[in-house]
Amino acid sequence: MIQYVERHINNTINDKSCFAELLRSARHTHTGVNDWKQVFALQENNAHIIWDNFSNGRKLFVDKDDIISKFIKLHNCKNYLEIGGQPFAGQRSTYHKIQCENKDSVNTDPTIEFEYDLPAGSNHYVMTSDEFFEKVKDSKKSYDIVFIDAWHEHKQVLRDINNSLENLTDNGTIILHDMIPLTRDLEKDPHRTGCCWRAFADLRATKKDIDMSVLVPPWGSEDSLGIIRKGQQALFEKKIEYNYDFLLDNMEELMNLIDLDVFYKKYIETSLDK
Ligand SMILES: C[S@@+](CC[C@H](N)C(=O)[O-])C[C@H]1O[C@@H](n2cnc3c(N)ncnc32)[C@H](O)[C@@H]1O
Numbered sequence: 001m002i003q004y005v006e007r008h009i010n011n012t013i014n015d016k017s018c019f020a021e022l023l024r025s026a027r028h029t030h031t032g033v034n035d036w037k038q039v040f041a042l043q044e045n046n047a048h049i050i051w052d053n054f055s056n057g058r059k060l061f062v063d064k065d066d067i068i069s070k071f072i073k074l075h076n077c078k079n080y081l082e083i084g085g086q087p088f089a090g091q092r093s094t095y096h097k098i099q100c101e102n103k104d105s106v107n108t109d110p111t112i113e114f115e116y117d118l119p120a121g122s123n124h125y126v127m128t129s130d131e132f133f134e135k136v137k138d139s140k141k142s143y144d145i146v147f148i149d150a151w152h153e154h155k156q157v158l159r160d161i162n163n164s165l166e167n168l169t170d171n172g173t174i175i176l177h178d179m180i181p182l183t184r185d186l187e188k189d190p191h192r193t194g195c196c197w198r199a200f201a202d203l204r205a206t207k208k209d210i211d212m213s214v215l216v217p218p219w220g221s222e223d224s225l226g227i228i229r230k231g232q233q234a235l236f237e238k239k240i241e242y243n244y245d246f247l248l249d250n251m252e253e254l255m256n257l258i259d260l261d262v263f264y265k266k267y268i269e270t271s272l273d274k
Contacts, residue, residue, distance in 0.1 A: 084150030152194025
């Protein structure tokens with residue numbers, strides 16, 4: 001049985017649902033890409049008990065678009081960029097569900113037929129994210145919110161984050177999907193969760209002038225979401241090893257894990273809109 005304790009790392013109260021401990025305890029029993037459901041079931045059970053204690057009347061989010069929308073509303077964001085956006089996928093796509101004045105999206109998928117029109121001033125670019133950022137390099141285009149959810153490979157995600165930071169407003173937010181693979185094999189598959197965590201970890205160890213955390217489930221889904229804003233952080237000091245066991249063994253500090261209670265305190269309740 002997992003012990004529910006409050007841990008203080010980098011002056012934040014970290015994940016009380018002991019997500020990392022749970023993944024460590026399951027690492028030899030659930031390894032396949034499709035074992036994630038069992039792992040999530042364990043976590044959901046534990047974390048709901050925690051949430052009952054800490055929710056204080058606040059709600060669980062429904063999906064990632066719900067969290068992105070919360071940032072858009074809190075910071076009055078006007079310009080949204082989705083890397084890996086799928087406006088062609090209709091109602092189920094995150095792009096479709098996000099309400100924002102301007103919504104740009106970039107995807108290598110050649111489908112260009114949409115069921116609905118993009119908002120005026122918004123664009124969908126059929127190209128790689130690298131090509132996109134090269135294209136906008138001189139335009140001084142800036143975004144208040146960027147959602148990164150494209151090719152889930154270490155160096156690609158690192159370029160996507162760095163390029164997004166170059167084009168991010170000072171009060172802007174980057175949200176990253178699929179930060180923590182729930183099983184060992186999921187980490188190997190860039191079409192699934194992949195190893196995006198490695199890019200996040202690189203910046204946790206090298207970049208002091210941003211604030212980074214990872215929101216662990218359940219907040220409404222089985223995914224872990226990375227959150228990056230301009231600010232300050234204490235760097236992760238160990239030498240990073242790019243393998244799943246290193247991630248599991250160092251996850252709390254490496255990824256600066258937060259649960260939903262801390263997410264509310266850190267990102268929402270400090271803002272005017274409560
Ligand atoms: C997980 S899906 C995106 C789901 C979407 N973000 C959503 O939430 O509705 C990943 C997408 O990234 C696209 N993709 C893969 N490599 C890419 C790259 N280098 N640049 C831009 N898009 C890429 C794929 O075509 C795919 O549609």
